[in-house]
Amino acid sequence: MTSPASSTASSATDDVRREQRAAAEAHLRSLVGSDDAVLREDQWSAIEALAVDRRRALVVQRTGWGKSAVYFVATLLLRAQGAGPTVIVSPLLALMRNQIAAAQRAGIRAVTINSTNIDQWQPIHDAIHAGEVDVLLVSPERLNNPGFRDEVLPRLAASAGLLVIDEAHCISDWGHDFRPDYRRIRTLLGELPDGIPVLATTATANARVTSDVAEQMGTDVLVLRGTLDRESLRLGVVRLKTAEQRLAWLADHLAEQPGSGIVYCLTVAATQEIADYLRSRGHQVAAYSGQTEAGERQALEEDLVNGRVKALIATSALGMGFDARLGFVVNMGAPASPVAYYQQVGRAGRGTDEATVVLLPAIEDRDIWAYFSSLAFPRQELVQQTLDVLAGSPKPMSTASLETYVELNRTRLEQMLKVLDVDGAVRRVQGGWTSTGQPWDYDAERYARVAAAREREQQAMLDYITTEKCRMWFLRDQLDDPDNTEHCGRCDNCGGLTLSTQLSEQSVEAAHERLARPGVVIEPRKMWPSGLSNLGVDLKGKISEPASEGRAVNRLTDLGYGQQLRELFRATTEPDGTQTVVDGPVPVPLVQAVVEVLNDWKPRVAGIVYVESARRPTLTRDLADGLSRYLKVPVVGSFAIVDPDVPPGKGAMNSAQRVAAVGRRSALTGEMPEGPVLLVDDLVVTGWTLTLAARAIRAAGASDVLPLTLALNA
Missing domain, CATH: 1.10.10.10 (Winged helix-like DNA-binding domain superfamily/Winged helix DNA-binding domain)
Structure with a gap:
């Protein structure tokens, strides 16, 4: 690994370098559509390393620095020299679409292979072989597809003019967003013929990640690392005690935010819940997550870029391309590291003089971090x-x-x-x-060190929330920015941003009403997991006697009753590794929530069956007895533990293992009525306990099974 000052001398003459720079700036003007555009020295250093010296370079520069311009200009220079197409590995579909549009403006023929255009793969392969493609963008998942890896990739490696690794921090398991598919790039680098330049780019790599990525790229790697300050961003934190207050803050202050932007959430459920609430308060917003259909994702991104919505309420699946000019980013809940946070907020303030960045942290953020950990x-x-x-x-x-x-x-x-x-x-x-x-x-x-690093990142995120220092300095310090300054003059701690904490009674009341409304649908399982015969279980295909749609009070990740449910189901880990849980009757607020769910749902049943619990026997039996009194129907049986040697939660990591474990552990007891039965459990994790219990209840003569639980772990 080398620095710009000590880069390897090249045989190219000064005249050649001047000619190449002139050509590069002409290409830049076409790319950005401006007759007076010129390359900065650091941009030219990267392009020169690639297109003149045919070296490998790692560029760690802030969002908006112009990393895309570097590899498109280098592509045009290399193609003019007779080099093959550029291959860009990029994980963000939105960015891919921007890259293709930008390339076409500069006369670059760019195509992409990803999960959304399977029907175009063969024509694209044919065009590559015919020399009709200048840039191929591929998602990292394609690198380990057997057909692509064994047939297409070797030809690309042999004929490529330039390899670009976008979001290069994903290569390193020290990074905040490590992706196993990126590990394949290390093999690809080793298979490239001599003389094919490689560019790796990222805006979010600290010193350790930078060193790790550079090491995986090989020897004599030019590392260009610049300031990570974002002059347009004004950072602030609003600390509110309850979920109702945070929702109300959004409702009252979203319209004040400049332009259009993103409200980031930690879970899919939160995106839907918050978007629904904000629409009810008159805001033009939409939910966006990894579960959003591909065509709808693209339409929503275009609505945001063109200002047709005030905000997308999104998970981290939304990574806007470089053409987006967003005026704000709000985080409802903190990401697990300052580096991840820097990446998300960096999607605002591109091409704008000012952008507002607001963090609304919550106590439950730590529970969500623990889950992902x-x-x-x-x-x-x-x-x-x-x-x-x-x-x-x-x-x-x-x-x-x-x-x-x-x-x-x-x-x-x-x-x-x-x-x-x-x-x-x-x-x-x-x-x-x-x-x-x-x-x-x-x-x-190594895995232990990485886990420890994750814990330090989480603590650093908590420190960011409470710090009295400059917030931009804090984020840049976490990224080991070599050119950091103590005061940005723009954040709330520097006096450059004032965020109101005033809330209207109407918004708080509406938020409380929304969050206090319990009831989440439990979708029944419809197909048995494949491969059950390997475990001696004779079940396959479609489930012939499934449960009907059921109800839970809330998801564990929900904003409303989620906090109470997380406390109810929280386990304490003892020094010997065993877990201790608290058992007891259903808490009164949750009793009231169950009653409200029943009043909305209105199930008509002839009897109740409860799932026996080894961890919380009192809780589940108390829930069943209370439902019996309220609905005035008897408890007719239980899905009882018949093999206590099968521990609770056995096999919960995957469906087939869970079906086999539940089948050994539990069996139905009692006499079933001919009518519908209410099947009661405390917590749905995989859904297979309810599925097998429902199958047994139906086989015993009940006409239908309606599940009801306190919580849904989703």
């Missing part, structure tokens, strides 16, 4: 179990099939397999995964 790299015994299962299989195994042998949910299993694939222990092939037979060591020390 639980998705870290699996324990060693689970990794080894996966390797053993694959080694013993005579044919490739799908992820769904592997789930029946390894107690991990599909997302974590898939991420783990991607890491093992890059490390050479397994390989993705047509039909699934196979073992390579190569030895693999579990780097427990």
